Amino acid sequence: MIKAEQKPIDEILKYLNPYNKILLSGCGACVTVCHAGGEKEVELLASGLRMARQKIGKKIEVLEVTPARQCEPEFALELSETIEKVEAVLSISCGVGVQTLVRHFPKIPIFPGVNTSFLGETITHGVWEERCQACGNCILEKTGGICPISRCAKQLLNGPCGGSSKGKCEIKKEADCAWQLIYDRLKTLNQLYKLEEIIPAKRWGVESRDSGLRRIVREDLKV
Amino acid sequence: MSSFDPKIIAFCCDQSGYPAADMAGTLKLKLPRNIEIVRVPCAGRIETIYLLKALEKGADGVLVFACYEENCQFLRGNLRAKARLAYAHRMLEGIGLEKERVEICHLATNSGVKFVETLRRKSEQLKKMGPNPAKES
Ligand code: SF4
Ligand code: SF4
Numbered sequence: 007m008i009k010a011e012q013k014p015i016d017e018i019l020k021y022l023n024p025y026n027k028i029l030l031s032g033c034g035a036c037v038t039v040c041h042a043g044g045e046k047e048v049e050l051l052a053s054g055l056r057m058a059r060q061k062i063g064k065k066i067e068v069l070e071v072t073p074a075r076q077c078e079p080e081f082a083l084e085l086s087e088t089i090e091k092v093e094a095v096l097s098i099s100c101g102v103g104v105q106t107l108v109r110h111f112p113k114i115p116i117f118p119g120v121n122t123s124f125l126g127e128t129i130t131h132g133v134w135e136e137r138c139q140a141c142g143n144c145i146l147e148k149t150g151g152i153c154p155i156s157r158c159a160k161q162l163l164n165g166p167c168g169g170s171s172k173g174k175c176e177i178k179k180e181a182d183c184a185w186q187l188i189y190d191r192l193k194t195l196n197q198l199y200k201l202e203e204i205i206p207a208k209r210w211g212v213e214s215r216d217s218g219l220r221r222i223v224r225e226d227l228k229v
Numbered sequence: 230m231s232s233f234d235p236k237i238i239a240f241c242c243d244q245s246g247y248p249a250a251d252m253a254g255t256l257k258l259k260l261p262r263n264i265e266i267v268r269v270p271c272a273g274r275i276e277t278i279y280l281l282k283a284l285e286k287g288a289d290g291v292l293v294f295a296c297y298e299e300n301c302q303f304l305r306g307n308l309r310a311k312a313r314l315a316y317a318h319r320m321l322e323g324i325g326l327e328k329e330r331v332e333i334c335h336l337a338t339n340s341g342v343k344f345v346e347t348l349r350r351k352s353e354q355l356k357k358m359g360p361n362p363a364k365e366s
Contacts, residue, residue, distance in 0.1 A: 015323030046278065050320070053281045057363035058324040 008036040010120040021117045025093040032072035033099030043098030045072040076103030142213035150191035157184035163205040234263040235289035235355035246294025252341030261352035273306025280317040289361040293333040
């Protein structure tokens with residue numbers, strides 16, 4: 007799922023400086039799971055914003071809402087009536103949700119309240135780690151289910167760099183070397199032979215971000 | 230400023246802070262004037278929002294009375310409370326409020342004296358700091 011972290015409150019306060027009545031919108035999906043933008047975080051941030059503005063004698067009214075999934079038009083449109091009543095929106099959904107609101111509500115300023123960080127998994131409660139960079143052509147089949155694109159600092163495709171040491175990555179010492187993990191996993195599965203296959207360079211300019219905006223179209227699903 | 234009696238919300242864990250408050254009563258120790266005790270089953274029940282809402286809704290300071298570390302009946306409740314306090318402190322810094330307004334105190338069931346002394350010290354500290362400028366008006 008998408009992982010995010012709340013922006014520093016002083017940064018948010020700067021964006022909101024010109025406004026006295028805002029809507030703070032969370033999202034009930036990914037950012038709820040990583041505790042960056044769910045209903046609880048909406049309540050907490052709203053309280054913080056009100057206090058910060060009260061303190062400087064410039065009260066702000068903060069309406070609070072948490073649609074089920076801000077990145078889906080049906081849910082985003084539920085905000086229509088409330089948005090009419092405010093001067094700006096602070097969204098603590100991921101960057102996708104922010105842009106869904108921007109698309110549907112073109113006349114009102116909409117600000118991000120979180121830094122959308124990565125696609126990751128929950129390691130344990132309160133700890134999340136990156137697992138996928140949405141490269142557009144998944145090679146997990148060749149690497150024992152461990153992604154070298156998101157987990158190797160150099161995105162190497164055919165074995166470790168010379169800096170892999172005692173299972174750790176030379177770029178980030180606290181991180182496991184992805185290629186050590188891949189090797190160990192393939193060994194466990196008796197599939198070390200897979201390492202003999204050369205994985206060709208990824209076609210970043212065709213399948214991935216480098217060719218510009220990506221889009222998926224499914225004619226069979228259109229209404 | 231002498232007429233200012235800081236309002237303190239004291240969250241009291243049922244295993245330590247609350248019995249300590251009880252003991253302070255038995256010993257007839259005098260509390261500062263403007264204290265509101267909120268009984269919680271464990272310090273781990275206190276969410277970060279409680280700390281912020283207390284300040285937003287009118288408190289000048291918040292004290293969490295929890296068990297000594299490694300002495301929590303629910304194993305980690307007091308450590309969770311401590312971590313949430315640290316998070317609240319970071320928020321308060323961002324808001325521009327003194328983080329000393331929110332504090333944790335570890336004690337035991339028989340710490341009636343410590344309970345009162347901590348509240349008195351906090352009350353004095355808050356008097357010097359002045360009223361919470363971020364409370365709702
Ligand atoms: S190979 Fe690509 S799609 Fe597969 S997990 Fe890694 S980044 Fe994601
Ligand atoms: S040490 Fe391992 S994870 Fe780190 S850059 Fe080298 S191969 Fe990649």
